[in-house]
Amino acid sequence: MNPSRKLFLKMCSATLVAGSMLMSGVAHADNKATLLVYTAIETDAMKLYKDGFEKAYPNIEIRWVRDSTGVVTSKLLAEKNNPQADVVLGLAATSLVLLKQEGMLTPYQPKGFKELTAAYSDSAQPPSWVGMDVWGAAICFNTVEAKKQNLPKPESWKDLLNPIYKGKISMPHPASSGTGYLDVSAWLQNMGETAGWKYMDGLHANIAQYTHSGSKPCKQAGSGEFPIGISFEFRAHQVMRSGAPIEMIFPKEGLGWDIEATGIMKSTKNLDAAQKLADWMASKESNQISTNWWAIVAYPGLAKKLEGIPDGYEKLLVKNDFNWAAKNRERILTEWNNRYNSKAEPKP
Known part of the structure; x- marks a missing residue:
């Protein structure tokens, strides 16, 4: 078995247990339909989506299995011959493209689909996955700690190679985190593979830790554990709102990005309920x-104006070939692990 795939399966073992526990209770005396939904959405958002959907469809209940993007993706691939989930919701489009390539999704065009921005969903008709929102890379910079440590404010990805930042930066592990993978994929696509790996070699010298969460580097920056965290704008915005002395930085070379999206598993035995969730x-x-x-x-x-997000944010998003990112995922992660995994955060 490929070493990268072994790492994926090890990382998702805890979630497999949690999923089994959830599944043991799917039967309901009140005859509610139950959808087992695998997700990587932020925990801040889970309740609002669940409450909204169940209010619209009171005879259907969502049961979540939630983890980081890489873990959920690995879990789904591990279960390919014995699928458990009915719906995948809030997973990265690059992961959903991979599931489509593996023949694991059933195409479905939800009601109201034509009202959505076409560029943020599968281009096939009918689509195998439908976009919810876009998330992009951001650097969380602790201005108080930077002043104490006499650290300059970085303006670009290239600036992070400055030796003054040695041991001052945390970043998401791309095998665990969709945010980590969108960074790596964007650097390779937009710098070219040779220059991209050279860039990551230089960045690795300054990295203190690769975390297993896309949110954690920004939280670490907010607390001052590491003054710089490579994260994404959702979490940066939330940490700023909490009162932490964080400044959001959007590197001038452009931002890696991905789409949170919804797809229906081909194996679902609850197709009607799954389609209703996709509609909602x-x-x-x-x-x-x-x-x-x-x-x-x-x-x-x-969309409304969010604090710290610049006007024209959409124009900062770099070219992103989701099919390439999905097709080359395992190869890229194997190479990344061989080079950089020594600084990975220990798994709980």
Whole structure:
């Protein structure tokens, strides 16, 4: 077995147990339909989506299995011959493209799909996955700690190679975190593979820790554990709102990005209920919930100005070939682990 795949399966073992525990209780005396939904959405958002959907469809209940993007993706691949989930919701589009390539999704065009921005969903008709929102890379910079440590403010990805930042930066592990993978994928696509790996070699010299969460580097920056955290704008915005002395930095070379999206598993035995969830996730109501945290949502005209997010944010997003990122995922992660895994955060 490929070493990268072994790492994936090890990382998701705890979630497999949690999923089994959830599944043991799917039967209901009140005859409610139950959907087992695998997700990587932030815990801040889970309750609002669940409550909104179950209010619209009181005879259907969502049961979540939640973990970081890489762990959820690995879990789904591990279960390919014995699928458990009915729906995948809030997983990175690059992961959903991979599931589509593996023949694990059933195409479905939800009600209201034509109202959504087409660029943020699968281009096939009918689509195998439908976008919810866009999330992009951001650097969380602790201004108080930077002043104490006499650290200059970085303006670009290249600036992070400055030796003054040695041991001062944390970043998400790309095998665990969708945010980590969108960074690595964007650097390789936009710098070219040779220059991209050379860049990551230089960055690795300054990295203190690769975390197993896309949110954690920004939280670490907020607490001052490490003054610089490579994260994403949702979490940066939340940490800023909590009162931490964080400044969001959007590197001038452009931002790696991905799409949170919804797909229906081909193996579901609850197709009607799964389609209703897909319909609701494509609705204006669901997208309105997403605007609480995301600067770009699939339903046009709803997004609102968020503190710290610059005007023209969408123009900062770099070229991103989701098919390439999915097809080359295992190869990229194997190489990344061989080079950099020595600084990975210990797994709980």
